[in-house]
Amino acid sequence: MITAVHALLYADDPTAARDFFRDVLGWTHVDAGGGWLIFRSGPSELAIHPADAASGPHHEVSFMWDDLDATVAELRSRGADFEGDVGRQPWGRTVRLVVPGAGSILMYEPTHPSAHSLPERGSTT
Template identity: 45%
Template sequence: MINGAHIILYSQDAEADRAFLRDVLGAPYVEAGQGWLIFQLPPAELAVHPTERPAMHELYLMCDDVVTTVAELTARGARFSRPISDQGWGLVTFLTLPGGSELGLYQPRHPRAHGKTR
């Protein structure tokens, strides 16, 4: 039985991105040895979207109030690469990790799957 998911972010500066996740986002973690930090994520959802492009994957963090969350994270040193935009299904922005990659952040308007069983 599947009991979790392990997501890997590849980075040009893994140490800085780990420090960002630990210090700015405040993500709980365990030390796996030799500087490797494994971060706990909040409850997650998985959606499959159709595309004509080559297959790809995206990672979005969710929050209840994107405006407040952006303000709080900005005060802790986070940088956002795009303004908050209304996509219909939610309010979306992107924060930039120190290694250069982006993480989506959004306030969903759709029903949440967490805690649901068929």
Template identity: 45%
Template sequence: MIRGAHVILYSTDAEADRVFLRDLLGLPHVDAGDGWLIMQLPPGEVAVHPAETSGAAELYLVCDDVEAAAAELERRGFPVEGGVSDQGWGRLTAVRMPGGGRLGLYEARHPTAFGP
């Protein structure tokens, strides 16, 4: 029986990004061996969007108030890029990871699948 999902982020500086995520999320993690950290994620959902080609993926951390969450991340030393953009269906911003990847921060304005 399926009991979870495992997200893989590819990075040119995987070790630094693992430490970054550990510190950013502040959630439990395990060492899979030789310092290879695997972090617990908050509850998640998956959506499939139309695209010209298949295979691309993005990771967004969902919050109730993106501006408050961004301010808290900034206070903790995680710079947020480019302010908050309003897309109508949600509000977005992002944090740049040490390896260069973007980690999105998302306030949904539509129903979510997180349950009651």
């Protein structure tokens, strides 16, 4: 049985990225040895989107927040940077969080129903 989703973030500077997740985002973690931190990322969900011809099949990670404005303000106070301002998409409000040494990650406040709190098995539809 699958018990969780383990996401991977590849970084040119993994130490800076790990420090950011630990110190700025404040995520709890375990040290798997030698400073290799594995972070608790909370509830998760997985969506399947159609691939376009240019990019083909690929994977992406994004972070969901209940109150994007409050989260952006709090993270800015801890030293986080963002690409642009909060914007609107048909599926939610978004902004890109800059992760030192690892590019940026989409943060969003969904306006669609979320699946991360559903029971493990079955469907609600």
